[in-house]
Amino acid sequence: MKMFEMNSGVLICRLNGEAIWIIPWGTNSVRVIAAVMTAPVLNGWALIDQENKPPPSVSIEENCASLINGKIKVVVRKKEWPCRLELSFYNQKSGLLFKEMDSGGALRLNARKFTPLSGTGYRINACFENNAEEHLYGMGQYQQEFLDLKHCNLELAQRNSQASVPFVLSSSGYGFLWHNPSIGSVSFGENYTQWFSENSKQLDYWVTAGDTPREILSSYADATGHVPMMPEYGMGFWQCKLRYWNQEQLLDIAREYKKRDIPVDVIVCDFFHWPHMGDFRFEEEFFPDPKAMTDELEKMNIKLMVSVWPQIDLESENFNEMREKGFLVHTERGVNIQMLFGGKSVFYDATNPDARNYVWQKCKKNYYNHGIKIFWLDEAEPEFGEYDFENYRYFLGSALEVSNIYPQLHSRAFYDGMREENQENIINLVRCAWAGSQRYGALVWSGDIHCDFNTLKRQVCAGLNMGIAGIPWWTTDIGGFHGGDPCDPDFRELLIRWFQWGCFCPVMRLHGDRRPTGIPVYRKDGSVSLFTGSDNEVWCYGPEAYEILVKYIRLREALRPYIRDLMRDAHENGAPVMRPMFYEFPDDRGSWLIKDQYMFGADMLVAPVMEPKALTRQVYLPEGAEWTDLHSGEKYKSGVITANAPLDIIPVFLKNNSHANLITRREKN
DSSP states (O other), X not given: OOSEEEETTEEEEEETTEEEEEEEOSTTEEEEEEEESSOOOXXXXXXXXXXXXXXXXXXXXXXXXXXXXXXXXEEEEEETTTTEEEEEEEETTSOEEEEEOOOOGGGOOOSEEEEEOSSSOEEEEEEEEOOTTOOEEEEEEOSSSOSSOTTOEEEESOBTTBEEEEEEEETTTEEEEEOOOSSEEEEXXXXXXXXXXXXXXXXXXXXXXXXXXXXXXXHHHHHHOOOOOOXXXXXXXXXXXTTOOSXXXXXXXXXXXXHTTOOOSEEEEOSOOXXXXXXXXXXXXXXXXXXXXXXXXXXXXXXXEEEEOSEEETTSTTHHHHHHTTOBOEESSSOSOOBOTTSOEEEBOTTSHHHHHHHHHHHHHHTGGGTOOEEEEOSTTTOOSSOOGGXXXXXXXXXXXXXXXXXXXXXXXXXHHHHHTTOOSOOEEESOOOTTGGGGTEEEEOOSOBSSHHHHHHXXXXXXXXXXXXXXXXXXXXXXXXXXXXXOHHHHHHHHHHHHHHTTSSSEEEOOBOSSOOEEEEOTTSOEEEEEOOOOSGGGSOHHHHHHHHHHHHHHHHTHHHHHHHHHHHHHHOOOSEXXXXXXXXXXXXXXXXXXXXXXXXXXXXXXXXXXXOOEEEEEEOTTSXXXXXXXXXXXOSEEEEEEOOTTOOOEEEETTTTTHHHHHHHHO
16 A cells, blocks of 8 residues: 555545545645544535645655645655654745644654544644744634734633634634534644644644635635625614513513614514423513514514523423433433523533424424524533533534534524525524534624623634634624623723724624613512513613714614625625734734734724723724724824724724715714
C-alpha cells in the first residue's frame, strides 16, 4: 500500500496504521480527517458537501506530497525520527500559515495524539505551531472582555450564556474550523495552538486561506451554510419581558404601543404559558383563544413569538409517549432528572430526527396553526442542572462525543418543519449555537446575563466574535436579564446606554426580569403558576428615559433600508452585521486591536458608551476615510478623537458621508 495516493480527488496519506485524508472542500479550502486503524468517515456535523472546480493540483514524491486548492497549499512530509507524517499549510504566496507541532527532537512530541478510551473512541490532541504575533477572533460567545483570543484558553462546551462555535479567524490570513462536536478545549498559546477532544473517533478540521477577513468568512459561509434573508419583522424593535402571563395583558401592551405610535415588530410570550414543560401548548385558563390573540396582533402589524423549551416534565402529557419511543436524553447513572426549574424534567433528544419531528408536530398543531411563525428556543444548550457531560447519552452518541451539536439540531427541528410549510426567510431566537446553526435561521442571544456595565462590555466582545464565528444574527437582553430596578436612576442610565447600543445590533430586543421579581401568579383554583416580573416597557423608566428610548426606536426605523442591505450581505456573502474594525480596515494595523467599537455594516462606526456617568469617550477613526458625526454632522479625518456622548447620544460616525440623509432626518426630529 502506498504512503501517498490520489483517489477520487482526495489525497490519502498512510503511515503507522494512521490514515489522513486531505480533501479540497470549497474555494481556497481543505478538509483534513485522520483516523487510526480504520478509514476516516465524512461526518456532516457542520460542513456541507462541496463541488470543486477546477480540480486541485497534486504532487506526490517518495517522502512528500502536496495539494493546492486555490489559495491554500497543504504539504505532507514524512519525518524519520520519530517516524511520522507532518502537515504544513501555506497561502498562494508560499507564506506559511501554520504547521503541525514539531516532535521536539528527544521530546518525541506528537502533533496528532490519539489516546484510546474504553469502547471505540479516543481522547484527541491536535497541536499546531503558529505565528506568535498573530491575532485570533471568533469561536462564538464567551463571557469575557476579550476580542483578540490569542493567549486565551477556552472550553469547548455549551452553557447558559456561552456558545462554543469552534471557528477561528487569524490575522495571518486563514480560518480554521474544529469540525468536532465533542466536549473539549482549545488553548491559543504563544508557542502553539492545541485543540483537545474528550471523546472522538477521528480528527477532523477545515482550513481556508484568504487575503481579507471578508474573503475568509465568505468561504466559511459557503462551507457551513448561509443564513437566510432576514424577514422584515426581524429588522425593527422587539418588545419582551419576564413574563406576559395572560392573553389580555400581552394584548394590552401591544395596544398601548400602537396608541403611542411607537413601532413594534415583534412581541414575545415568554416561558410557562404552558401547563407543564413539554406540553408544547398554551394553558387555556390564561390564554383562552391563541388564534384571536395572534389575529389581533397581525392587524397591528406585530408578530407574536412564543417561547418553547426542550425540557419534558415528568408530569407532562407527552412524557410517557416520548420515553417509550426513545425521544429523551438518557441519564447514564443516578436519578433520571436533568433539570429542576419549574418541575422535574428531562430534555428531548434533538440529535434524533424522529424526536425533532415529534416536537415540531406538537408545536405546529398548538402554535403554528394559530398563525405563530416565530419561536423562541430557550434552554437550547441544553442547560443541564449539572453540566456533567459524561453522564448523558444521545441518539448520536455520548454527550462527551456529540453534545455541542445539540443547539444546531434543535434549531433545525423548527427550521425543517417551517420549510415544510413553505415558509421562507425563517428566523427563530435561540439561546445557543454551533457551527452551521446559521443556516437554520438561528438568531442567538447572549443568555441570562446580569445588569451592569461590566457585563455590557463583555457583550460587545461576544457579539463581535459571534459574527466572526459565522453567526451573523445575534442580540442581547437590552439592559441585561437578572435584576434591574426601573425606579433606580443608575439602572435607568445603564438601560439607556444599552438601548442605544441595541439600536445598532443585528436585532433590537428589550427583555429582562425586572425588580421586584418573583411576583406570584395563581390559577382560579388557587394553585400556584410560575411567577412573573415587573414591567419592562419603554414608558416604565421615567419621562427622560422614555424620550430617549423612543428616539432610538425611531432611528432604528430610519435605518431599516440600510439594515436590509446588511442582512442581504449576511445572507449572500456570510458577512457579519456587527463587524470588528479590522473586517472593514484590514490594512489598518490599529484596527486589529480595538474591542470597544465596531462597524455596523460597511458605513457606520459605532462606539457604545460603557462606563457609568460618562459623557465623552475616545473613538478611533481609521485611515482611508472621512468620518461624519451622525448626530451633529461634524466631519473628521482619521485619528483618535474625544466624542461627545451626553446621555441621549451614542457616538456614531458615517464613513465618507454615506447615508447623509439620516442626519437630515434627525435634525427634523
